[in-house]
Amino acid sequence: MSIILPQGSLKPYHDPDVDTVVSGIISGDRHMLSRAITLIESQKPEHERKAHEILDRCLAKKTASIRIGITGAPGAGKSTFIESLGELIISKGLTLAVLAIDPSSRQSKGSILGDKARMEKLASRKEAYIRPTASSGYLGGTSPKTHEVIVLCEAAGYDVIMVETVGVGQSEVLVDTMVDFILLLMLPGSGDELQGIKRGIMEIADAVAITKTDGDQSGIAAISKAEFEAALRMMPVKHPQWQREVILTSALTGKGIAEVWQNISDFFTAMRKGDTLETRRHEQLKSLLYTVLEEMLKKEFFSHPDVKASREIVEQQVLSAEISPFSGAKKLIEAFIRPL
Numbered sequence: 001m002s003i004i005l006p007q008g009s010l011k012p013y014h015d016p017d018v019d020t021v022v023s024g025i026i027s028g029d030r031h032m033l034s035r036a037i038t039l040i041e042s043q044k045p046e047h048e049r050k051a052h053e054i055l056d057r058c059l060a061k062k063t064a065s066i067r068i069g070i071t072g073a074p075g076a077g078k079s080t081f082i083e084s085l086g087e088l089i090i091s092k093g094l095t096l097a098v099l100a101i102d103p104s105s106r107q108s109k110g111s112i113l114g115d116k117a118r119m120e121k122l123a124s125r126k127e128a129y130i131r132p133t134a135s136s137g138y139l140g141g142t143s144p145k146t147h148e149v150i151v152l153c154e155a156a157g158y159d160v161i162m163v164e165t166v167g168v169g170q171s172e173v174l175v176d177t178m179v180d181f182i183l184l185l186m187l188p189g190s191g192d193e194l195q196g197i198k199r200g201i202m203e204i205a206d207a208v209a210i211t212k213t214d215g216d217q218s219g220i221a222a223i224s225k226a227e228f229e230a231a232l233r234m235m236p237v238k239h240p241q242w243q244r245e246v247i248l249t250s251a252l253t254g255k256g257i258a259e260v261w262q263n264i265s266d267f268f269t270a271m272r273k274g275d276t277l278e279t280r281r282h283e284q285l286k287s288l289l290y291t292v293l294e295e296m297l298k299k300e301f302f303s304h305p306d307v308k309a310s311r312e313i314v315e316q317q318v319l320s321a322e323i324s325p326f327s328g329a330k331k332l333i334e335a336f337i338r339p340l
């Protein structure tokens with residue numbers, strides 16, 4: 001039976017094949033890039049298979065892109081800052097892909113509507129591609145799949161890739177395995193947070209930008225700058241050839257944005273000397289390989305029918321002190337590798 005479609009209606013939906021998607025991405029077709037990213041983010045096995053075929057083909061395309069992570073607490077001004085820095089990057093004749101935190105999936109201090117309007121300005125530029133990242137099950141907007149999305153954006157020819165992420169636990173470590181340069185955004189007067197969780201993120205930052213230093217914030221901003229500079233001096237050295245700086249900025253007035261871009265450019269000049277960038281990317285790939293492997297093993301393990309069948313019994317045995325947690329874990333591993 002044939003389907004008769006009324007005039008002007010949509011044609012039946014056909015998934016483009018791998019060749020079409022790959023050549024589309026490489027020729028800069030945003031629609032194909034978006035479709036490939038959707039496949040990457042899908043949990044369906046058939047989508048994953050296709051996504052990896054596309055990805056493996058895109059890996060072959062070597063690019064000289066630069067990868068920047070923009071991290072900071074919710075409401076620190078990341079999206080607004082990206083918009084402002086993004087415009088400067090475009091004015092230098094470069095193209096830009098932004099993997100943004102999906103405004104609908106976060107707990108935010110920033111207004112969702114306002115956020116959309118800001119990113120829309122950059123999104124309307126043909127030199128920029130903005131994609132909200134789906135990070136289901138991950139905090140902070142970054143997942144191991146973010147790396148795959150970066151690779152696709154690079155195959156599509158973008159010169160600069162920016163990843164927006166909230167600096168919380170897991171995501172800061174992950175983002176450090178995916179980008180070359182991490183810019184930490186801090187609000188003026190947030191120096192006291194240095195005692196707490198922010199230390200981890202400070203260690204991986206390659207520069208700190210203090211945001212929103214406009215209006216009546218300039219006095220407090222100068223104090224914060226000194227505090228952060230002192231804190232950075234106490235941190236272990238990340239790259240021996242790089243001195244981390246603290247820059248006062250305002251996305252509203254444009255203050256410090258050019259200085260940040262200069263700092264990033266200087267970083268890449270320093271890192272490109274003697275293959276440091278290449279060596280680091282190799283280390284990052286190795287680290288990602290094992291992160292992904294661990295995840296796959298965990299997933300395989302807990303979905304294994306024999307593990308599922310023995311879990312409850314083993315748990316009970318551990319709770320009733322019949323066996324130790326160590327022996328319990330060993331029993332489950334045996335069920336996994338030697339199914340009865």
Ligand SMILES: Nc1nc2c(ncn2[C@@H]2O[C@H](COP(=O)(O)OP(=O)(O)OP(=O)(O)O)[C@@H](O)[C@H]2O)c(=O)[nH]1
Pocket residue numbers: 072073074075076077078079080081101106107108109110111114115166211212213214249250251252253
């Ligand atoms: N005065 C001033 N306000 C700013 C500046 N940059 C951002 N804001 C405001 O700060 C709020 C949060 O900004 P966002 O850019 O959404 O912050 P964010 O870090 O992306 O927020 P999340 O994505 O929710 O983590 C918004 O209301 C902005 O208008 C700035 O340079 N100066």
Ligand SMILES: [Mg+2]
Pocket residue numbers: 078079080101110115164
């Ligand atoms: Mg944001």
